[in-house]
Amino acid sequence: MDSFLLTAFLFLAAGAIAVPIATRLGLGSVLGYLIAGIVLGPVLSTLGVDVVGLQHFAEFGVVMMLFLVGLELEPRLLWQMRGRLLGLGGLQVAGTAGLIMGAALYFGQPWTIALAVGLVLALSSTAIVLQTLSEKGLMKSGGGQASFSVLLFQDIAVIPMLALIPLLAMPEMTGHAAEAAQHASDGHGDTHGISLNITEGLPGWATALVTLAAIAAVIGIGSWLTRPLFRFIAMANLRELFVGAALMLVIGIALLMTMVGLSPALGTFLAGVVLANSEYRHELESDIDPFRGLLLGVFFMTVGALIDFDLLFSQFGTILGMTFGVMLLKAAVLFTLALVFRLRGADRSLFSLGLAQAGEFGFVLLSFTVANNVLPEALADRLLLVVALSMLFTPGLFILYERVFAPRNVEAQSRDADEIDDDAKVIIAGYGRVGGVINRMLRANGFETVVLDFSSEQLEILRSFGNKVFFGDATRPDLLHAAGIEEATLFIIAIDDKEQITGLVHYMHKHYPQVHVIARAIDRHHVYELYAAGCRDIIRETFDSSVRAARSALEALGLHPFEAELRAKSFTQSDRKRLADLAGLYDPDIPAHLNEAYVARSRQAQEEERGELSGKMRHFSNRANRGWVPPSVQDLQAEMEASAPEER
Amino acid sequence: MARVLLLYAHPGHRHSRVNRALFRAAREVDGITAIDLYARYPRFDIRIDDEQAQLLAHDILVFQYPIFWYSSPSLIKEWLDLVLEHGFAYGHEGTRLAGKKMMLAVSAAGPETAYSPEGYQNFPLRSFLSPMEQTANLCKMPFLPPYALFHALQAPEDRTLDAHVAGYVRLLEALRDDSYDFEAADSLAHVSHDTLPIRAES
Numbered sequence: 087m088d089s090f091l092l093t094a095f096l097f098l099a100a101g102a103i104a105v106p107i108a109t110r111l112g113l114g115s116v117l118g119y120l121i122a123g124i125v126l127g128p129v130l131s132t133l134g135v136d137v138v139g140l141q142h143f144a145e146f147g148v149v150m151m152l153f154l155v156g157l158e159l160e161p162r163l164l165w166q167m168r169g170r171l172l173g174l175g176g177l178q179v180a181g182t183a184g185l186i187m188g189a190a191l192y193f194g195q196p197w198t199i200a201l202a203v204g205l206v207l208a209l210s211s212t213a214i215v216l217q218t219l220s221e222k223g224l225m226k227s228g229g230g231q232a233s234f235s236v237l238l239f240q241d242i243a244v245i246p247m248l249a250l251i252p253l254l255a256m257p258e259m260t261g262h263a264a265e266a267a268q269h270a271s272d273g274h275g276d277t278h279g280i281s282l283n284i285t286e287g288l289p290g291w292a293t294a295l296v297t298l299a300a301i302a303a304v305i306g307i308g309s310w311l312t313r314p315l316f317r318f319i320a321m322a323n324l325r326e327l328f329v330g331a332a333l334m335l336v337i338g339i340a341l342l343m344t345m346v347g348l349s350p351a352l353g354t355f356l357a358g359v360v361l362a363n364s365e366y367r368h369e370l371e372s373d374i375d376p377f378r379g380l381l382l383g384v385f386f387m388t389v390g391a392l393i394d395f396d397l398l399f400s401q402f403g404t405i406l407g408m409t410f411g412v413m414l415l416k417a418a419v420l421f422t423l424a425l426v427f428r429l430r431g432a433d434r435s436l437f438s439l440g441l442a443q444a445g446e447f448g449f450v451l452l453s454f455t456v457a458n459n460v461l462p463e464a465l466a467d468r469l470l471l472v473v474a475l476s477m478l479f480t481p482g483l484f485i486l487y488e489r490v491f492a493p494r495n496v497e498a499q500s501r502d503a504d505e506i507d508d509d510a511k512v513i514i515a516g517y518g519r520v521g522g523v524i525n526r527m528l529r530a531n532g533f534e535t536v537v538l539d540f541s542s543e544q545l546e547i548l549r550s551f552g553n554k555v556f557f558g559d560a561t562r563p564d565l566l567h568a569a570g571i572e573e574a575t576l577f578i579i580a581i582d583d584k585e586q587i588t589g590l591v592h593y594m595h596k597h598y599p600q601v602h603v604i605a606r607a608i609d610r611h612h613v614y615e616l617y618a619a620g621c622r623d624i625i626r627e628t629f630d631s632s633v634r635a636a637r638s639a640l641e642a643l644g645l646h647p648f649e650a651e652l653r654a655k656s657f658t659q660s661d662r663k664r665l666a667d668l669a670g671l672y673d674p675d676i677p678a679h680l681n682e683a684y685v686a687r688s689r690q691a692q693e694e695e696r697g698e699l700s701g702k703m704r705h706f707s708n709r710a711n712r713g714w715v716p717p718s719v720q721d722l723q724a725e726m727e728a729s730a731p732e733e734r
Numbered sequence: 735m736a737r738v739l740l741l742y743a744h745p746g747h748r749h750s751r752v753n754r755a756l757f758r759a760a761r762e763v764d765g766i767t768a769i770d771l772y773a774r775y776p777r778f779d780i781r782i783d784d785e786q787a788q789l790l791a792h793d794i795l796v797f798q799y800p801i802f803w804y805s806s807p808s809l810i811k812e813w814l815d816l817v818l819e820h821g822f823a824y825g826h827e828g829t830r831l832a833g834k835k836m837m838l839a840v841s842a843a844g845p846e847t848a849y850s851p852e853g854y855q856n857f858p859l860r861s862f863l864s865p866m867e868q869t870a871n872l873c874k875m876p877f878l879p880p881y882a883l884f885h886a887l888q889a890p891e892d893r894t895l896d897a898h899v900a901g902y903v904r905l906l907e908a909l910r911d912d913s914y915d916f917e918a919a920d921s922l923a924h925v926s927h928d929t930l931p932i933r934a935e936s
Contacts, residue, residue, distance in 0.1 A: 646747045646748060646770075646772070646773060647772070647773045648745060648747065648772035648773060648776040649747065649748055650776065651776035651777055715746065715749055716746070716749065716800075716802075716843060716887060717843055717887070718887070719887050719888060722844060722845075722887065725844075725854055726844075726845075726848065726854060
C-alpha cells in the first residue's frame with residue numbers, strides 16, 4: 087500500500103512539475119510527460135516499480151480516449167469518412183509496412199522478420215497525435231481530419247495484425263503462440279494474467295458468432311440500455327454516481343471485448359459512436375475525460391521511463407539512424423498520400439509530420455512478436471527504443487509544423503474569413519422559454535447548436551420532438567469543457583437563475599475571453615452586474631416584449647402603426663442609452679445608493695425622461711419628432727428668391 | 735369596370751395635411767382598394783406573396799406619396815425591391831404585370847415654376863419620377879402622366895387643396911369606370927384637377 091502511494095505520488099508530482107513547464111515553453115503536454123518519465127526512470131528502477139505492468143494498466147487511457155473520440159463522432163460522420171478511412175488509412179499502413187519491409191530485407195533480414203517489423207512500425211501513436219491535435223485545436227482542420235482517419239484505421243488494423251503475426255513464427259515454435267496470443271489480445275486491457283478469453287478452443291464459426299454477438303451487444307447497450315440507466319441514476323442527483331456509471335460502462339465494454347478477443351479500444355470506440363447522439367454525451371465526456379487525461383499522462387511517463395539509455399548510448403548511431411530513417415520513410419509515404427488525396431498547404435505538412443512516429447500499439451505488437459518467436463529479443467529491444475524515440479521526437483515535429491509550415495500558409499487560409507463560419511459552434515445554456523426560442527431560430531438558419539439543460543424529464547420530452555439537447559448542468563466548468571467551450575464561437579446564457587447567470591459570465595470572461603457571450607438579464611440591476619462582470623451583449627428578458635406591448639397599446643389608442651413603431655424605437659434607444667451610461671458608473675463593490683456618480687446620473691435620467699415626455703427637452707431628441715417634417719413656407723420663399731435674383 | 739389598387743405611403747402621416755386629406759377621401763371611393771403601406775408594414779416586413787397576389791387581382795396601380803428629397807418614401811422603394819421580383823414582374827417569363835397600368839399621385843413642396851431648367855429645382859418634375867416610369871416600362875406596364883400637386887405647403891391655405899382632393903376622387907372614379915381618356919392624358923406631362931381628361935358618361 088505504501089509503495090503504491092509512493093509510486094502514485096512520484097508520477098503525479100513529476101507530471102505536475104514537468105507538464106506546466108513544458109506547456110509554458112510551448113512544447114505541449116506530451117513532451118512534458120515524456121521528459122518527466124525520463125527523469126523518473128532511474129528512481130523507479132531503484133524502487134523496483136514494475137513499469138511495464140504500469141504501462142499496460144495506463145494503456146487503458148487509450149481505450150478511454152477512443153471512447154471519447156467515438157462520442158465526438160456521429161455514425162453519420164463515420165459513414166461519410168469511409169472513403170478516407172479505407173483509402174488514406176489502408177494505403178498508409180500497406181505502403182509504410184511494405185517499404186519498411188523492403189528496407190529490412192535490404193539489410194539482410196529474413197522476410198518474416200522484415201514483415202513483422204514493417205507492421206509494427208507502420209502504426210502511429212493515437213495517444214500522442216490525438217492529444218496534441220486537440221490541444222492545439224487542429225482536430226477540425228483538413229490535416230487533423232485526415233490524421234484521424236488514418237489513426238482510426240490503424241487501430242482497427244491491429245486486430246488482423248495480431249492474427250497474422252503468429253503465422254510468421256517458425257513452425258516448431260508455435261507452441262508458445264496460443265499463450266502469447268492470449269496475452270496480446272488483451273490489447274490495452276489489464277488482465278492480471280487471468281485468461282478471460284472465452285473464444286479459446288472454440289471452432290472458427292463459433293468464434294465468429296460470439297464476436298458478432300459481442301459487437302451487437304455493445305451497440306444494443308449503447309442504443310437502448312444507457313438512456314434508462316442514466317435516467318435512473320439522474321434521479322439520485324449525485325455527481326459521483328454519474329462518474330461511476332460512466333466508468334462502469336467503459337470498463338464493462340472493454341472487458342466484454344477482451345473476452346471475445348477483440349481490441350477493447352475498438353469496442354469502446356464503437357460504444358462511443360453509438361452514444362454520440364445521446365443526450366448524455368457531454369455528461370459522459372466530462373466524467374471520463376479526467377481519467378483519460380491522467381492515465382495517458384502515466385502512459386507517456388512510462389514510455390519515457392522505459393527508454394533504455396544504456397542500450398541507446400552503446401549503439402547510439404545505429405538506433406538514431408534507424409529512428410530517423412523510419413520517420414523519414416513514414417513522412418514520405420504520408421506526404422505522397424497527402425498529394426494523392428489533395429490535402430493543401432498547411433494540412434499536407436501537418437499530416438506528413440504529425441503521423442511520422444511509431445506508436446504505442448508498436449509496444450504491444452513488439453512484445454507479442456517476441457512472445458511468438460517472430461523477432462529475436464535483441465532486435466525487439468532496439469526497435470522498442472526506435473518506437474520510444476520517435477514518440478519522443480513527435481512533439482518536436484509539431485513545433486516544427488507550427489513554427490515553419492503553419493505561418494507560411496496563414497495567408498491562404500485567412501482568405502475565406504469573410505464567409506460565414508459553417509463550423510461556427512454555438513452553445514446554449516438552458517432550454518426553457520428563452521433558450522428554446524433562441525435555439526429554434528439559430529437552427530432554422532442552419533447553425534449548429536449544442537444545448538445544455540439539466541432537467542432529465544424535460545430533455546426526454548424535447549428529444550422526442552427531435553431536438554438536439556444534452557443533459558448537464560451548464561454552470562459546471564468541466565461540462566462546458568466537454569461541450570467544447572474552447573472552440574465555441576458563441577455562448578448564450580439562457581438559464582433563469584440570476585446568481586448563476588452572473589457566475590457564468592464571470593467565469594467565461596476570466597477563462598474564455600475570446601468567446602462571445604450573450605447573457606440573459608433578469609432586470610435592470612442585473613444588467614449592471616453583468617456589465618461589471620465583463621459582458622457586453624446583455625439582453626433583458628422581458629424588455630422587448632414589454633415595449634411591444636406598449637406599442638400595441640399606442641396603436642389601440644389610435645396612433646398610426648408607423649408612428650407607434652417610431653415611438654417604440656425612440657423609447658428603446660433612449661432607454662438603452664441611459665442603461666449603458668448607468669452600467670458604466672455602476673460598481674458592484676459599492677451599494678448603488680452610496681455611489682455618487684451613479685445616483686447623480688440616474689437623477690438626471692429621470693428628469694430627461696420627464697422632459698422628453700412633456701416635449702420640453704431637445705437634449706435627447708426624440709426620433710419620432712425628427713423624421714419627415716416638411717420645410718416651412720418661409721424656407722421655400724427664401725429658396726426661390728436666392729435662386730432667381732436676376733429675374734427680379 | 736377596372737380594378738384600381740391605391741398604395742399610399744407617407745412616413746410622416748402625422749405631419750401631413752395634403753396627403754392625409756387625399757387618402758381619407760380616396761378611402762371613401764367605392765370599388766377601389768386603398769392601402770396605407772406604412773400602416774400595413776410599420777416594421778418594413780413586407781409579405782411578398784400577399785402583395786403579388788393583390789397586384790394580380792387589380793388592373794391599375796396608383797402610388798400616392800409626397801416627394802421628399804426628389805424621391806419616394808423608403809417603404810415604396812423597399813416594396814418595389816421585394817415585390818417586383820425577377821420572373822414575376824420582369825425578366826424572362828416575368829410578364830405577370832404586363833398590360834396593367836401604373837400611375838402616380840404625388841405632391842411637391844415647390845411651385846411648378848421651380849421645376850424647370852430655370853427654376854431652383856433645375857429639372858422638370860417628370861425627370862425626378864423617371865425611375866418609377868422606367869420601372870413601369872420594364873414591367874410592360876403603361877405609365878400614365880402623374881396627378882401632381884405643386885406648392886403643396888400653400889395648398890391648405892389657398893383652397894387649392896379642396897379642389898385637388900375633389901379632382902383626386904373624380905380621377906379614381908374615372909379610372910374605376912373606364913372613363914379616363916388615356917390617350918388624351920398622354921399628351922400631358924402631368925395632370926391636375928383642372929386638366930383631368932375624363933370622358934363624359936356615355
